[in-house]
Amino acid sequence: MSGSTHHHWTRRSFLKASLASAFLLVGKPAWAQDLIVPPVPEGRLALYNTHTSERLDITYRDPSGQYDPDALNALNHLLRCHYTNRATEMDVRVIEFVNAVDKQLGGDNEIHVISGFRSPEYNRLLVRKRRGVARHSLHLAGKAIDFRIPGVSPNLIKKAALDLKYGGVGYYPRRGFVHLDSGTFRHW
Template identity: 45%
Template sequence: MLCSLALLLPVPVFARVGKDLTSTRCLSLHNLHTGERLRNVPYCVKGTYQVDVLAELNHLLRDYRTGEVTTIDPRLFDLLYLTESNLGVCTEIEVISGYRSPATNALLRRRSKGVAKNSLHMQGRAIDIRLPGCGLKRLHRAAVELRLGGVGYYPKSNFVHLDTGRFRLWQGV
């Protein structure tokens, strides 16, 4: 589980946003469905992911409908960290959706055609967020500039989707 970030993300990405591989990376998350918060948790220290903190983050991002917890791709936390860094902010990220069990994904697909059948949410590789005090367009633009994964823009639903899949862009409702 412990791995060097150097194997997962290229150095130029960190250089572009003024970060290096040896810095301590922290996040603050607020799950809007459960009300739970983690504040300023150091998920990666000196290039090493912190297993205990990752477990806390996995729990926070669980499927709130079923209680099911999965292992979230640590690169997703890096993507959140880099997006905030690109914006020049460090704030509490509001989580609309993290992990989704296959049952929850199927339920959501029945309610909306905008839910992918093989959603990366079911693999712990996607998250839907917003940042208080940061406009949705600005958040979207900051994530797109990184070119590190999928970025969906949902202005009517008031969130941005980020994932660790290949770089691609789309707009939803």
Template identity: 30%
Template sequence: MTEFSSLSMTRRGVLGAFAATTIAAAPTFSNAAGLLRGAGDIRRIRMTSPRTGEKIDTIYWIEGSYIKDAVKEITLFMRDWRTNDVRNIDIRTIDIMAAAHNLLDAHEPYMLLSGYRSPKTNAMLRSRSRGVAKNSRHMKGEAADLRLSSRSVNQMFRAAAACRGGGVGRYSGSNFVHMDCGPVRTWGS
């Protein structure tokens, strides 16, 4: 797979995630509303995969609409690289990832360590680690494990948690942050 470039966000998840981005940058709500109007309505995600060598840089939402082809590219990119199985990635997770990236003001792409996981892959990882959930959101296409070399795990964790869009796990020992679109919760050290 080569670099992707396309155009394409969701209502409640996006509003929460991007409101956090704007409010963090604005001292008052009235200023935040003005920034939202003036910032344009584009959502972008940039990632690399150390396992496959692939890269993606795509706009997946523009002016209130998801771009289907871009979301499909993201889904393919986030496939289980061990089995090549593909499952639709929940757009709420993509929105959380994009909003956290914006909050961090990071210019480098995320390093995707794990997106979708087939049940076979999840069982294998679970047999090797206590930190892998039996019914992991990865198996539902609702989670991603991410790293940025320019930001600490704590910085990434705080940005994702500020979005209040789902679960955020801090894995300092392994140098990554888990983001998912499940219930709002945090864990890890």
């Protein structure tokens, strides 16, 4: 984190931003209409895909709440299944969740993505190889992202995500990453 002043989101300030942004969603495409988690002020992420070594530093939403379809497509591409090279339309709510956690941690962090979308073939392979991979994972629907942030403890990432009280938060300390999804609020 840089030495500049950063806004640290509290649950209250996050919810205020949510209410304000909910009004901005009128007239948006169908996929944006039912956003539950509202965008935080800056819709920008810096991502690194640990499997493909691709980087993306992108503003996917402007301050007025307008999503950039080209930027969302670029995110879909970066978050594709590395095993089959197939992409899906990622749920913008999980992207906003990752963004909110990043901002909670000061912002401007490079998010190292371990897993975004998983094809059914890749998910079946992981289920066979490892315990703990769900057969009906939200990764299959583009609603989950597993990641780490270099220099930031996964425990701190988990705490920041839990403070937001949104979506699923999985903590994998031995593997060194956190899982976020746009499902109901729960944690493990």
